[in-house]
Amino acid sequence: MPDLSVTLAGVKLKNPILPASGTLETVDTPMLAGDLSQLGALVNKTVTRDRRDGNPPPRVWETAAGMLNSVGIPSIGIDEFMKGGLPRLRARNDRIIVSIAGFSVREFVELAETVAAAGLADFIELNLSCPNLESGVLWSTDSGLLAEVVGGVRRAVNVPLIAKLSPNVTDIAEMAAVAESAGADALGLVNTFRGLAIDVRVKKPALGNTTGGLSGPAVKPLALYAVWSSYRRVRIPIVGMGGICSWRDAIEFMLAGATAVAVGMYNFVEPGCMWEIRDGIDRYLAENGFNGAKDIIGLAHRNQ
Numbered sequence: 001m002p003d004l005s006v007t008l009a010g011v012k013l014k015n016p017i018l019p020a021s022g023t024l025e026t027v028d029t030p031m032l033a034g035d036l037s038q039l040g041a042l043v044n045k046t047v048t049r050d051r052r053d054g055n056p057p058p059r060v061w062e063t064a065a066g067m068l069n070s071v072g073i074p075s076i077g078i079d080e081f082m083k084g085g086l087p088r089l090r091a092r093n094d095r096i097i098v099s100i101a102g103f104s105v106r107e108f109v110e111l112a113e114t115v116a117a118a119g120l121a122d123f124i125e126l127n128l129s130c131p132n133l134e135s136g137v138l139w140s141t142d143s144g145l146l147a148e149v150v151g152g153v154r155r156a157v158n159v160p161l162i163a164k165l166s167p168n169v170t171d172i173a174e175m176a177a178v179a180e181s182a183g184a185d186a187l188g189l190v191n192t193f194r195g196l197a198i199d200v201r202v203k204k205p206a207l208g209n210t211t212g213g214l215s216g217p218a219v220k221p222l223a224l225y226a227v228w229s230s231y232r233r234v235r236i237p238i239v240g241m242g243g244i245c246s247w248r249d250a251i252e253f254m255l256a257g258a259t260a261v262a263v264g265m266y267n268f269v270e271p272g273c274m275w276e277i278r279d280g281i282d283r284y285l286a287e288n289g290f291n292g293a294k295d296i297i298g299l300a301h302r303n304q
């Protein structure tokens with residue numbers, strides 16, 4: 001039996017499969033198609049300091065090979081999350097990634113301090129890349145701001161930090177290097193790609209927010225390249241995501257350099273897919289004679 005465990009920034013995960021932030025409901029619901037404790041870690045929908053409603057509807061729009069969303073981070077606010085959401089997540093898995101977004105460096109730091117003080121998070125993920133907030137992608141498309149926010153949080157807390165970056169840049173490997181130098185322990189690659197749909201019936205943008213973020217199969221080769229190029233540039237581990245729908249996709253991301261892989265949009269299409277992907281990785285490793293998942297991380301670079 002291959003060993004599915006991987007180590008992400010010094011923290012052992014039982015397997016490399018995670019939900020991508022914002023795409024898995026973790027309260028009990030008939031939508032849940034598997035045992036949450038069997039995933040590598042759980043990730044909350046990004047939480048903000050204050051309560052927020054998010055963007056006006058429609059918030060999702062189907063495209064030929066993916067989905068545009070402009071959800072815009074509706075949030076219960078950090079206080080409610082710390083009281084209810086976080087302890088509930090913790091009860092469902094022994095590894096928790098808490099995703100936060102601030103509207104200033106100070107807010108990011110305060111959110112991280114609040115999360116760290118509770119001692120329930122194994123990682124803090126800085127959502128530096130939401131295309132549906134006015135200043136959302138600025139954090140990881142401006143290298144000065146990126147260094148400032150990652151550095152600020154780094155100096156404030158000891159919890160391992162994942163910097164989740166936007167693909168809406170010319171050279172994501174460059175931004176990955178900035179995040180690494182500023183003290184990130186891992187990278188989340190990638191968030192959604194800014195896009196647009198127009199509803200021809202009403203002859204105006206289809207989404208209430210005008211633009212949205214594209215994810216799903218359409219973005220997989222783009223996201224895979226982001227992981228590939230960043231892996232060559234930095235030493236910190238990468239959580240790869242963007243269009244993962246099958247165990248083959250997940251294996252591609254790991255061969256390209258991802259230590260763990262997150263599934264987003266496809267959770268809405270096939271709610272049991274993360275558990276199937278885990279089993280598929282297991283079979284692939286066994287059939288190809290690998291001892292464990294860690295043996296294939298970045299292997300495509302060495303086989304070139």
Ligand SMILES: Cc1cc2nc3c(=O)[nH]c(=O)nc-3n(C[C@H](O)[C@H](O)[C@H](O)COP(=O)(O)O)c2cc1C
Binds near residue numbers: 021191244263265
């Ligand atoms: C409906 C929806 C909501 C999302 N909400 C968040 C969020 O709150 N925080 C975040 O960092 N990313 C969010 N994302 C981005 C995903 O976590 C992921 O980075 C992206 O969708 C790429 O993966 P995918 O192609 O598998 O969907 C969201 C994506 C979708 C589709």
